[in-house]
Amino acid sequence: MIDREGLAAFLVGRRALLQPEDVGLRRGQRRRTAGLRREEVAELAHMSTDYYARLERGTGPRPSAEMIASIAQGLHLTLAERDHIFRLAGHSPPARGSASEHVSPGLLRIMDRLQDTPAEVITELGETLRQTPLGVALTGDASLRNGPSRSLGYRWFADPAARELYPPEEREFLSRLYVSGLREVVAVRGPGSPAATMVEMLESESDEFARLWADHEVGLRPPDVKRFDHPSVGRLELQCQTLLDPDQSHRLLVYTAVPGSESYEKLQLLAVVGAEPGL
Numbered sequence: 667m668i669d670r671e672g673l674a675a676f677l678v679g680r681r682a683l684l685q686p687e688d689v690g691l692r693r694g695q696r697r698r699t700a701g702l703r704r705e706e707v708a709e710l711a712h713m714s715t716d717y718y719a720r721l722e723r724g725t726g727p728r729p730s731a732e733m734i735a736s737i738a739q740g741l742h743l744t745l746a747e748r749d750h751i752f753r754l755a756g757h758s759p760p761a762r763g764s765a766s767e768h769v770s771p772g773l774l775r776i777m778d779r780l781q782d783t784p785a786e787v788i789t790e791l792g793e794t795l796r797q798t799p800l801g802v803a804l805t806g807d808a809s810l811r812n813g814p815s816r817s818l819g820y821r822w823f824a825d826p827a828a829r830e831l832y833p834p835e836e837r838e839f840l841s842r843l844y845v846s847g848l849r850e851v852v853a854v855r856g857p858g859s860p861a862a863t864m865v866e867m868l869e870s871e872s873d874e875f876a877r878l879w880a881d882h883e884v885g886l887r888p889p890d891v892k893r894f895d896h897p898s899v900g901r902l903e904l905q906c907q908t909l910l911d912p913d914q915s916h917r918l919l920v921y922t923a924v925p926g927s928e929s930y931e932k933l934q935l936l937a938v939v940g941a942e943p944g945l
Contacts (some may be wrong), residue, residue, distance in 0.1 A: 668728045668754070669753075672754045673755055677741075681722075685702070688775070688778075689740075690774075707741065711736040711739070712736050721737075728755065731760075735767075735768070745766075745768065762913070763915065764789070770916070773909070773918050776909070777796055777798060777918070781798055781799060782937060783798060783800060783922065784798060784800045784921040785918065786801045786805070786808070786918075790915045790916075791817045791819065791848075795808075799937075800933070800936065800937050804896065805831065807941060814864060819844040819847070820868065822841065823871065824867075831945070832893070836893060842883060845878040850884055888906065890905065891903050891904065892906050892921065896936065896942070898942050901929075904921040904922060904933075905924075906919055906920070
């Protein structure tokens with residue numbers, strides 16, 4: 667059963683504790699609100715202000731689990747707080763660990779400060795959960811992808827177009843890299859895991875994957891420099907720094923270019939031209 671009064675009080679309390687800069691928003695000069703405004707939370711949670719306001723008033727229909735997940739992410743809740751708000755709304759909390767898609771507040775705070783840098787949060791299967799605007803411009807809008815296609819490793823073998831962003835001379839190694847990484851995840855998660863299910867799908871869909879999987883290669887690691895052939899700005903050579911959230915098995919990938927280099931200048935241009943349609 668939903669606890670409307672408890673849910674409303676929790677939402678009001680959490681909203682009052684957050685400041686715009688805590689969630690990557692700008693503070694206006696004439697701001698008088700203590701904490702976030704309702705419309706700001708609604709925007710962060712991808713819902714209408716009226717719908718969110720009704721939740722804070724304890725009225726309206728029971729929110730779906732998807733709505734609660736969006737609110738939990740928008741309010742930068744911890745896992746414990748996320749689980750609590752799910753129970754208040756009358757839902758069982760989602761799984762934790764590798765199956766979770768709830769990005770930790772710590773990673774979100776870092777992301778909020780990287781708006782002028784390509785960055786993304788990914789799962790251990792290469793599913794992109796969050797992107798900065800320049801991250802979208804670099805690799806495409808991950809929110810448009812569904813099902814197994816959310817994983818770059820899956821798209822690499824199931825959709826030839828996924829390789830167009832990467833130099834032809836590196837694609838053979840990248841194929842081996844994705845298979846090697848997936849094998850390591852399967853060894854940790856075991857039969858019946860999402861990783862094992864992905865292997866089954868790819869073995870039936872890609873002869874190349876099946877051949878590489880039969881090689882039992884492990885231990886490959888990404889190169890220090892990642893190269894992209896971007897349709898708008900051409901060849902980019904970027905360093906990729908990785909920050910791991912061990913509780914969620916999420917990784918924050920941050921792409922940077924050497925200041926003054928050609929790739930650095932191209933990143934500045936990419937920030938202006940934005941995402942390529944269809945990328």
